[in-house]
Amino acid sequence: MIERISLTDIKEVLEVINTSNREAFRTIIPKKYFLDPVLSTKQFIKEFERYDFFSYKIREKIVGIAALEIKNTTGIINWVYVQPKWQRKGIGTSLVKYLEKKAKKSGLNNIQLVTIEKAEVAISFYKKLGYRSVRHMEREWGLDVVMMKEL
Numbered sequence: 001m002i003e004r005i006s007l008t009d010i011k012e013v014l015e016v017i018n019t020s021n022r023e024a025f026r027t028i029i030p031k032k033y034f035l036d037p038v039l040s041t042k043q044f045i046k047e048f049e050r051y052d053f054f055s056y057k058i059r060e061k062i063v064g065i066a067a068l069e070i071k072n073t074t075g076i077i078n079w080v081y082v083q084p085k086w087q088r089k090g091i092g093t094s095l096v097k098y099l100e101k102k103a104k105k106s107g108l109n110n111i112q113l114v115t116i117e118k119a120e121v122a123i124s125f126y127k128k129l130g131y132r133s134v135r136h137m138e139r140e141w142g143l144d145v146v147m148m149k150e151l
């Protein structure tokens with residue numbers, strides 16, 4: 001069900017990321033800073049060089065995405081998005097746990113990620129997975145939170 005994304009999946013991947021981002025952040029991020037789409041094809045190709053992207057498929061259709069970057073001893077998680085109608089079914093949890101296993105196998109000892117302080121769903125999602133807030137960063141749109149988990 002979880003597999004590595006290839007560049008041929010790009011259209012489906014962008015659809016999941018951009019739809020989920022719109023639903024989740026449209027009312028959280030001030031209009032001036034809200035990007036829709038949050039990711040273009042060109043930007044995705046750049047991100048694809050940096051991160052290992054994985055998809056969660058149901059009946060051959062991509063319904064969730066998550067990406068991992070391996071940086072020295074730290075793993076960076078990003079682009080965790082589940083299609084709105086498939087949310088709250090454990091898909092996000094499966095994807096993040098999958099990345100954690102990969103990171104551990106690669107010898108990493110912790111994982112970090114950044115989210116928005118006002119994104120209560122994302123924060124409770126990561127807290128349930130054992131992540132804790134380690135610092136805040138001031139941005140034009142408000143506060144970002146860095147979260148971390150020891151593996």
Ligand SMILES: CC(C)(COP(=O)(O)OP(=O)(O)OC[C@H]1O[C@@H](n2cnc3c(N)ncnc32)[C@H](O)[C@@H]1OP(=O)(O)O)[C@@H](O)C(=O)NCCC(=O)NCCS
Pocket residue numbers: 020021024079080081082083086087088089090091092093094114115119120121122124125126128
């Ligand atoms: C955050 C997100 C990836 C979670 O994916 P998901 O598949 O819906 O999450 P899960 O079903 O694995 O949920 C695990 C736990 O997270 C928390 N959670 C998930 N959705 C929640 C919601 N809408 N409200 C409150 N808590 C929520 C709950 O503790 C949940 O456990 P429970 O269902 O037993 O109560 C998904 O909501 C999403 O794509 N959001 C938009 C993008 C985003 O915020 N990405 C992460 C930060 S960039």
